[in-house]
Amino acid sequence: MTPIPQIPTPAHTLADSMLSRHFGRETVNYFSSSPINRLSFLRSDHPFLSTALKHPSARFVLLNNLAPLTTPSPVQLHYAKYDEIRRLVPQDTFDTPEEDMLKNYDSSKSHATLIFLGLDESRKEGGLAWKIYQGTPYFAVDVTPKGSEEQQTAAKDVISTMEAKGLSFFQTRVHMSFSADEAAIYAQARALMDWNTRNTFCGTCGCRTLAVNAGTKRACPPTDAARTAEGKTVERPECNTRTTLSNLSFPRTDPTIIVAVVSADGKRILLGRSKRFPPSLYSTLAGFIEPAESVEDAVRREVWEEAGVTLSRVVIHSSQPWPYPANLMIGALAQVSDPAHETISLLHDPELEDARWFEIEEVEEALRIGTGDLGAQPGPEYKGGLRLPPPTAIANQLIKAAISAEYFATEKQSKM
Ligand SMILES: [Zn+2]
Incomplete structure (x- = not known):
C-alpha cells in the first residue's frame, strides 16, 4: 500500500493568535499550501519571465495529457531542465511584450502551453534573484503531442528522451x-x-x-497573420471581449461544499455513500454551490436534498483545492438543532445509495484502522466494518474535527 504523505503544517498556522484561541488550529489540506510563491504580479513582466525561463535553476513540470512526468520509485515529480524542453519552448518566448504578441498573432503557428508557477523561495541557493525576490523558478509545460507538425515532433522527442531515462508520465484518477x-x-x-x-x-x-499572462489568462487576438491556401488574409470577426471590461478569459474555480454533520446531542455523525464507493466506505456529504447561493445555504440544501436532514448552524472549517478539474472544496461542520430533524430520507435526490448516523466510537475506530482511498485497501488491522477516506481527503479532516471535543464537547466530555 502507498504510504499516506504527511501534510506539512506551515509554522504560522500553529502560532498562537486570538483567532486560533477562539476557532482552534488551522487545518492544512492536501493539494494546498504550496512552497511556491506565485508572484502573480510578475506574470506580465516579460523581462522577468524571460530571465526565469532560461535561468539554470529553473524547474519544469512536464504534463502529457495532464499526466505528470515522474520518477519510478518512489513516484515523485521529476523536474526537467530548460535545455530538455527548449525545442518546445523557444528562447524568444518572452522577448516581445504581451501587447505585440497579441498584435502579431498567427494561428498557423502553434506553441506548447507554458505556465509560470512561481518561485520556490526556500531554494534560494543558485536560484534567481530579481529585484527583492529570490528563489528557484517553476514552470509547467504541455508536452502532449498536438498542434503544428513541428510542435508534435518536438513533443514526441521530449517524451521519448524522458522515457529513455526511465521516467514516465503517471496517469491515475487522483x-x-x-x-x-x-x-x-x-x-x-x-x-x-x-x-x-x-x-x-x-x-x-x-x-x-x-x-x-504567463499561461494564466487567455485573450481573443484582434487580427491573424496567417494566410489561407489562396494567400488571403484570415479575417477575425469583431468580438466584444476586446472592447468591454471583461476582455479576457480567466481560469475557472468551481466551489463545492463538503460537510461533516453532527447530531443534536453531538454523539453521532451523518455519513453517506454513493454506488461507486467500495463496500463499507462512507464519507461526508458534498455538492456544488449554485449561482447566488451562500456556502452555508449550499450546505443546508445539499444535506436536505441528499439525506432529508435539516441543519441549523453551519461553520466553515477549512478548504481544499481539488484539481480534477477545477474544484475548490469548502469544508464545513454543521449540526442539527432538533432530533426531529435527524430523520434520514433518500427519496428527494437519488445521488446516495445510503446515508446513516454513525456513533462516534465506530467513527473513531474506522479512522484508526479503516481509512483508504477509493482504489486502495485499508490497513492490516481492518477486519470489516466502517471504512473512511484517507487523511489526504478533506472529508477525513472534517470527520476528525466533528468527533473532536474542540468543536463538539458534550457536557460529559467537557467535564473530563
Ligand atoms: Zn472572441
Whole structure:
C-alpha cells in the first residue's frame, strides 16, 4: 500500500493568535499550501519571465495529457531542465511584450502551453534573484503531442528522451502519493493546464484564443497573420471581449461544499455513500454551490436534498483545492438543532445509495484502522466494518474535527 504523505503544517498556522484561541488550529489540506510563491504580479513582466525561463535553476513540470512526468520509485515529480524542453519552448518566448504578441498573432503557428508557477523561495541557493525576490523558478509545460507538425515532433522527442531515462508520465484518477509540497505544485500545474486546454476557442466569437499572462489568462487576438491556401488574409470577426471590461478569459474555480454533520446531542455523525464507493466506505456529504447561493445555504440544501436532514448552524472549517478539474472544496461542520430533524430520507435526490448516523466510537475506530482511498485497501488491522477516506481527503479532516471535543464537547466530555 502507498504510504499516506504527511501534510506539512506551515509554522504560522500553529502560532498562537486570538483567532486560533477562539476557532482552534488551522487545518492544512492536501493539494494546498504550496512552497511556491506565485508572484502573480510578475506574470506580465516579460523581462522577468524571460530571465526565469532560461535561468539554470529553473524547474519544469512536464504534463502529457495532464499526466505528470515522474520518477519510478518512489513516484515523485521529476523536474526537467530548460535545455530538455527548449525545442518546445523557444528562447524568444518572452522577448516581445504581451501587447505585440497579441498584435502579431498567427494561428498557423502553434506553441506548447507554458505556465509560470512561481518561485520556490526556500531554494534560494543558485536560484534567481530579481529585484527583492529570490528563489528557484517553476514552470509547467504541455508536452502532449498536438498542434503544428513541428510542435508534435518536438513533443514526441521530449517524451521519448524522458522515457529513455526511465521516467514516465503517471496517469491515475487522483494523485495521492506525492509529498505534500509536490502535490500542491502538481495541483496548480494541472488545474491551469487543463483550463488552457479547454479554452482554446473564444466563448464569444468562436475564434482561437492565445494564452497570455504567463499561461494564466487567455485573450481573443484582434487580427491573424496567417494566410489561407489562396494567400488571403484570415479575417477575425469583431468580438466584444476586446472592447468591454471583461476582455479576457480567466481560469475557472468551481466551489463545492463538503460537510461533516453532527447530531443534536453531538454523539453521532451523518455519513453517506454513493454506488461507486467500495463496500463499507462512507464519507461526508458534498455538492456544488449554485449561482447566488451562500456556502452555508449550499450546505443546508445539499444535506436536505441528499439525506432529508435539516441543519441549523453551519461553520466553515477549512478548504481544499481539488484539481480534477477545477474544484475548490469548502469544508464545513454543521449540526442539527432538533432530533426531529435527524430523520434520514433518500427519496428527494437519488445521488446516495445510503446515508446513516454513525456513533462516534465506530467513527473513531474506522479512522484508526479503516481509512483508504477509493482504489486502495485499508490497513492490516481492518477486519470489516466502517471504512473512511484517507487523511489526504478533506472529508477525513472534517470527520476528525466533528468527533473532536474542540468543536463538539458534550457536557460529559467537557467535564473530563
Ligand atoms: Zn472572441
